[in-house]
Amino acid sequence: MKKNMNKNYFEVLRPGINSTFQDNGRNNFYHIGIPFSGAMDNRNFLLANTISNNEINNPVVEFAYQGPKLKYIGENISINVTGDVNFKIIRKNKNLEFSCYENIILENNDCLDILSTNRSVYGYLSIGGTFEVDYYLNSCSTNTKAKIGANSGEKLKKGQIIHLKNIKKILPKNKIEYLNSKIENIRIIKGPHFDYFSKDAIDSFFSDEFNVTKLSDRMGIRLKGPKISNIKNTNIKSEGLVKGVIQITADGDPIIMLSDHGTIGGYPKIGVVISADYDKLVQIPPGSKIKFKEINLKDAETIFKLYEMETQNLISNIK
C-alpha cells in the first residue's frame, strides 16, 4: 500500500463522553456473541458520509452528549457534523460558528470543539478523507465490551493522535437543510411473549408514559414507569435478541436493546420497535418521556419504505 507522505492528524484535546469510531456495523457474528454495533443513528451517519463525498461505509466519529475537542494539523481538509449539535471552530483565537450538514474547511492549527448535542444523544463527525483505523471482522465499529474494532476497542482518549489518509484535494461544498424531528410515540410490533403479561399490564404499557433513565447507553435504554406485571414467568430460556427488542426485567421495567446489545437474553420480550423509528428512538435523551403504540407488521413495512424513500430523497438533495 502506498504510504501517505503528508502528515495530517487530529490531536484529541478532550475525548468527550462516549466518542467512538463507527461504520455500518458488523454482520453475521451474533452466533458468537458479537453484536451488530455500527452508527446508532443510521440516517445521520449516511448523511455525514454523503456530504463528505465519501463511500457510504466510511468510518466516522460518533459522539454522545458532549463531543470531542480536536486540534487539526495538516493541509486543508473538509469536515462536516451531523445531528443536532453545537460546535465551533477556534481559529487564531477567534471562535467561528457553523451549522450542521455543511462542509467546512479546516486549516492547519484549527481547533474543532464539539460542545454538545441539543435535546438529543448522538452526533457524527465526517471528514473529506479517511480516519486511519483498524478493522476487525469486516468493520471498524468500536465495541468497548468485546474490545474490538477501531482504537483497540476503546473510546477516544485524551492526548491520542488520529491519523488521516486519502484527503480529498478538491474540497466539496455540499450542504443540505435538515431538521431532526423528535418523537415521543414509539411504534412497536407485539413480541413473542406478549401473553406473559396481565391485561392490566398491557393496558398500562400502551397508555402510560415511561421515563428514559440515565442508565441508557449504546447497549440499551432502561425505562421507568408503571411496573409491567408478569403472570407466567419472569425468565425464559435464553434466546436470540435483535436491536429494538423490548425486554421486561424481573422487576417489571422495560429495557430496549440497542446496537451494542448482548446477543442473547433471558427476559420475556413484550415487543420490538419498528425499524423506521429506530434512528429517532436512539436520539431520545435521558429525562424524556416516551409512549408505546402498537402497529402491525404490514404497516411497519410500509412505514419503513417511506422512511427509506425520505432518506434517499435527502441524500439526492445534497448539493
Add this chain to the structure above:
Amino acid sequence: MIKNISNLGDAALYCDFGTEVNKEINRNVINYFNNLRDSNFLGITNITPSYNKLVISFDLKLTSFAKLKKQVENLELKKNNNSKNNLIKIPVCCAEEFALDIKRLQKLLKINESKIYETFFSKNYYCYMTGFIAGMPFLGDMDKSLFAKRLETPRVKVPKNSIGITEQFCNIYTFESPGGWNIIGKTPVDIFDNKKNTEPNLINPGDTISFYPISKLEYEKKYE
C-alpha cells in the same frame, strides 16, 4: 422440525423448535443454523441459535418477513451437517483463589469439594449456544447432583476465564463481566481471542467440551 415461524419485529424471523431444553432439539436448531449459513439467502444479516429457538435477522431493504419465511420453510436440509463440530479440551485450575464459590456449593449441594470436582470432570459437555458476551459458551448438561441455583446477588465483576455452573449448565466467562453463576475454577486458555480476525471463538454451538484439572503451577506456565 420448526414448530412455528413468527416475526420478531419487522426485520427478524423467530423460529420456534419447542419449549424443552435438550440436545436433540438443539441439534435441530444447529442443523438449521449450519444449513442457513450455507444458503446465501438474500438479506440475512445474523442468525442466532439458542437452546430451542433460532432468530434470523435480515435487512428490510433487501428482503421481507414473508419472503424469507417461505425460503426457510422450503429449505432443503442436508443431513449430518454437524461435521463442523469438534471435541475441545479445556484445562481448569481449581486453586482456592479461582474457585470463588466452591465453599458455598459444598454447603448448598451437601457434597464435599473433591466429589464436586470428580463429578464435574467426569462428563463431557455439549455447547448449546454461544453469546450474551462475545464467545461465551453455554454448556450442558451437568450431573444432577451438581444442580445449583444462581447467586442471590450477582457479582458485579466475574474475573475473565472463570468457569461457572448453574442448574443444568456451565459456562466460561470470556470477558470480565457481571454474573451470577457459581464459580468453580479458571482456565488459562482464551476462549475468545479478539486478536484473531477469523474464528476468534474457540467453542462453537454443537461442539463437545471436556474439562480437565491442572495445578496452579501448570496454570501459570500456560499463561506465560
